[in-house]
Amino acid sequence: MSRRSASQRSPDTARRRFLTLAAGLVVGAGAGLLSSPSRAGLDASRLRAAANGQFGSAGVSVINQWLTLVDRLRGAPLSTQLRDVNDFFNRHLRWLEDRTIWGQEDYWATPVEALGRGAGDCEDYSIGKYVTLKELGIPVERLRMIYVRARLGRSQITQAHMVLGYYATPGAEPLILDNIAAGISPASQRTDLDPLFSFNGSGLWAGGSTRSRADPLARLSRWRSVLERMRQQGIN
Template identity: 50%
Template sequence: MGVIPFLPFSFHRHTRLSRRSLLSVSVAAVGLWALRGAVALDLDVGRLHQTMQSRYGARGTQALDAWLAMLQAQAGRPVAQQLQAVNNFWNQTVMASEDSAVWSQADYWATPLESLGQRAGDCEDYVIAKYFSLIRLDVPAQKLRLIYVRARMGGAGSTQSVAHMVLGYYETPAADPLVLDNLVSSIYPASQRSDLTPVFSFNAQGIYVAGGGRPAPVDRIGRWQDLLARMRQEGFMP
């Protein structure tokens, strides 16, 4: 599980609001939804292969080829099918682990290439990989959110919770988002995930909180900027 990053303003005061309202877009953000287009993800496939070969060898390039093949197979298919295929691919390819074991760091956001190479990662790594996979499949970026939550562990009645991240897909700004999660293989609407308590969400367009007005700039999350810089070095062009 990841560590919720420090931001220069508090989101935690919003966690007592309803799950639906926290996972939905604020009214002021609806206009931004209409104004901003999709964020594209281009790939320098040759450079990706070179990077993967140098770091992880043949096993890494095989994993990269499997990901590229999945993307090619899903191109142009209905979004519901793309969501399930991407969710299944990453949940089956990457083994759940902790950053301390994989990267010898308390918190590290791996690129999709790194997650493929290591075949291991934590919740943020799954979400990052799924997010950019769907962007590559031309799912509009404004319909996707990386959502920090508190996840209740231990079944019904348990009070134990941990910091966690999931990916949300919003068909419309006011929709009940679909949740892609490495802890649960099936995709459910957020209203059916009573085990999750949202904290805040973000994407390339900004950081969102319920009733928070216009989205805050995503560059307040330093790890996001570092992630994009490393992706560009590998051959991604976000």
Template identity: 45%
Template sequence: MTRWLSALLALILSTFTFALNRTEQQWVDSVRTTYGERAAKRVTTWREEMENYQKLDERQQIERVNRFFNQLNFVNDINLWGKNDYWATPLEFLGANAGDCEDFTIAKYFSLLELGVSDTKLRLVYVKALELNQFHMVLAYYQRPSSEPLILDNINPVIKPASTRKDLLPIYSFNGKNLWLMKSNQGQLAGESSRLSLWNDLRSRERSLKLNKPIVNYD
């Protein structure tokens, strides 16, 4: 009897479907309207994965979030959005199924915030990618304020300490509150992140749920 009950319970659990909350359903519906059904499924998968990541410790969370978003396509802003520089919201990034380094970094940042990682542990870092001879953005994770940060990157998918990334030259970094000039691992405080116009525009679209469509389809 016990074995039969265990089998029945396993069957019930296997048929359980993930349920979106009201906000998540609104996100999915908005993405479906703007980008189509495949895009809506990507957002649903993101929400399912985020539910699973809640059970993990912080190091596992950064690894899983990094891996999840690195699956998307890299496309330059001018080819995707028709603009030299455009910072997409996570929903726009998933909707377009493509983005550049800023979009990968932003999506990881907001996902980790949602999972409960403190904003004080995260910085979006604008760097010079020396081997590619171009500007680039990565996400830095500080386990403690004095810690050497770990780097989440779409170019190199392996999370590594900043000191091992000799190919990256940090220029400035920011989070939801502050802006730093990166003269050291911790940087020199240079004001508030609201000084960045692209960041302000991104946050405005995020709050209003405004979704822009790319000029080409990478779905």
């Protein structure tokens, strides 16, 4: 399926999203942290039931493909896990705006919802990859969803965008998993991206800081909402 770039998101939508999230980050500076399990824990029967209830047999089929991917990658080299998870979501999701998919300006979908629809925006790609890599045993401390300003083409117009970062150590340069790039690259090679903040299940960081500044569950309501829906669907 085709992958659309962040440039196809309307400027007004991207600007409102960035301002809302940035405000939450500033307010949250200094808050305490809330830890979360380092593994997702996929309940296959509940995932299939959730997919069937929303999307029928087609939804179950794509969830089975996802579960097969996870089983195949258990114990595989890290580079293979990162590459194949990145490729799976980039192939199975078509980039569309939330307003088109869900009738909402900004909706963070669970992997069941995104794969069932076969479409998502940058947050949905990143969430799916994050959940899958956690299930494969990668510690949550090494994974962060990173909000960036993406500079587009020669015009240098910027848009809000999200990618997933893998950190070998907390202070290391991350590898970037992105839906608008063909492969995985070190952050230093992605000169088109300027980090704004990053988060995972246990912390929230400003820019390239190595020190968490806030509790992401308290400050990012959409993250809190998608985690709750994932638990209901069988992702713990």
